[in-house]
Amino acid sequence: MLSLSNDASTAVEAEGDDLCSLTRLIGDPDGAKETVKKLRALMKKIEKEDSDSEIGVFKAAADPCRIRILKLLKEGELCVCEIMTALNRPQSTTSHHLSILREAGLIRERRAGKWLHYRLSDGAVIELLNQAKLLKDK
Amino acid sequence: MLSLSNDASTAVEAEGDDLCSLTRLIGDPDGAKETVKKLRALMKKIEKEDSDSEIGVFKAAADPCRIRILKLLKEGELCVCEIMTALNRPQSTTSHHLSILREAGLIRERRAGKWLHYRLSDGAVIELLNQAKLLKDK
DNA sequence: CTTATATATCGAAATGCATTGATATGTTCC
DNA sequence: GGAACATATCAATGCATTTCGATATATAAG
Numbered sequence: 001m002l003s004l005s006n007d008a009s010t011a012v013e014a015e016g017d018d019l020c021s022l023t024r025l026i027g028d029p030d031g032a033k034e035t036v037k038k039l040r041a042l043m044k045k046i047e048k049e050d051s052d053s054e055i056g057v058f059k060a061a062a063d064p065c066r067i068r069i070l071k072l073l074k075e076g077e078l079c080v081c082e083i084m085t086a087l088n089r090p091q092s093t094t095s096h097h098l099s100i101l102r103e104a105g106l107i108r109e110r111r112a113g114k115w116l117h118y119r120l121s122d123g124a125v126i127e128l129l130n131q132a133k134l135l136k137d138k
Numbered sequence: 139m140l141s142l143s144n145d146a147s148t149a150v151e152a153e154g155d156d157l158c159s160l161t162r163l164i165g166d167p168d169g170a171k172e173t174v175k176k177l178r179a180l181m182k183k184i185e186k187e188d189s190d191s192e193i194g195v196f197k198a199a200a201d202p203c204r205i206r207i208l209k210l211l212k213e214g215e216l217c218v219c220e221i222m223t224a225l226n227r228p229q230s231t232t233s234h235h236l237s238i239l240r241e242a243g244l245i246r247e248r249r250a251g252k253w254l255h256y257r258l259s260d261g262a263v264i265e266l267l268n269q270a271k272l273l274k275d276k
Numbered sequence: 277c278t279t280a281t282a283t284a285t286c287g288a289a290a291t292g293c294a295t296t297g298a299t300a301t302g303t304t305c306c
Numbered sequence: 307g308g309a310a311c312a313t314a315t316c317a318a319t320g321c322a323t324t325t326c327g328a329t330a331t332a333t334a335a336g
Contacts, residue, residue, distance in 0.1 A: 035220070039220060043210070043224045051202065053273075053274035054267070054274055057274060058196050058205075059323095061193075063193070067192060068184055072181070079282085082173065085177055086177040086178070091284090092328090093325055093326060096324080096326090114333045116283065121273070122272075124269050128269040128270065128273070131262050132195040132266065134260075135195050135259070135262050135263065135266070136195060201293090217312085218314095227295085227296095228296055229314090230295080230314080234295080234314090235294090249303090252302075252303045252304060252311065254314095
């Protein structure tokens with residue numbers, strides 16, 4: 001099993017492990033070393049960008065109930081009790097899904113008296129759905 | 139609890155249930171009935187579109203490992219053993235994630251001898267990531 | 277301040293998903 | 307055909323998420 005720690009010694013060990021397979025792959029040890037170095041650098045760059053909120057966005061959209069909510073809201077603002085009516089799901093379930101969408105930044109709320117009206121937070125949400133649809137159609 | 143079945147009788151019953159809360163919400167029974175009708179029609183339209191593959195796309199992107207793979211592949215084609223080197227994860231784990239991305243249509247494979255090279259399936263994948271990033275930045 | 281209503285949060289059960297070692301499949305080379 | 311290697315699939319384990327009833331919070335009205 002490869003180590004996940006970051007200190008220098010285990011990093012060197014891990015590099016040794018990787019070289020086993022990559023040397024064979026590439027055919028020469030120096031080329032393999034070079035490739036590993038490039039991959040590590042690229043990975044470091046990728047891990048430095050915080051991907052958490054991106055993942056949150058995708059997680060939020062990755063549920064049938066929540067996709068339905070997003071598609072409903074494409075037509076305009078709705079309050080919670082309208083959404084639960086449309087979904088045909090209990091209030092606690094509906095509310096839970098709304099809070100996940102809200103925390104991911106996909107929807108916004110507006111209070112009007114005792115009612116909360118939800119809407120898509122931005123045109124980017126619609127674009128996100130469009131891109132997913134594009135991908136599915138191929 | 140609201141019924142999930144589709145036949146006429148239970149649909150009427152369910153409509154009655156919904157009217158309880160929506161009538162109060164809107165203030166007049168006729169307006170409520172109208173609203174419920176609209177919501178049901180909208181929902182029927184939404185459920186008719188097959189959202190499954192869209193959900194598959196979002197599910198595939200909703201994992202730290204897999205987001206990393208997508209970002210790696212933005213730089214160009216890589217074979218499995220390069221990807222597992224970069225991710226620092228066992229082969230079976232890496233392969234599993236690749237198969238999910240492949241089935242969702244986000245990546246494609248190309249065989250070259252005993253190696254499989256993976257690449258992003260389309261520019262739409264990059265656009266998808268961009269839209270998610272846009273959303274997170276607000 | 278009490279009651280009614282709309283929504284959020286909690287807690288428990290059920291389900292789904294990520295991870296990984298072990299094993300199977302497919303490819304190359306001899 | 308058999309050995310070596312790259313990758314996929316299987317099966318078991320543990321963790322995360324969904325669902326939903328029960329309860330809490332917030333707002334409005336009397």
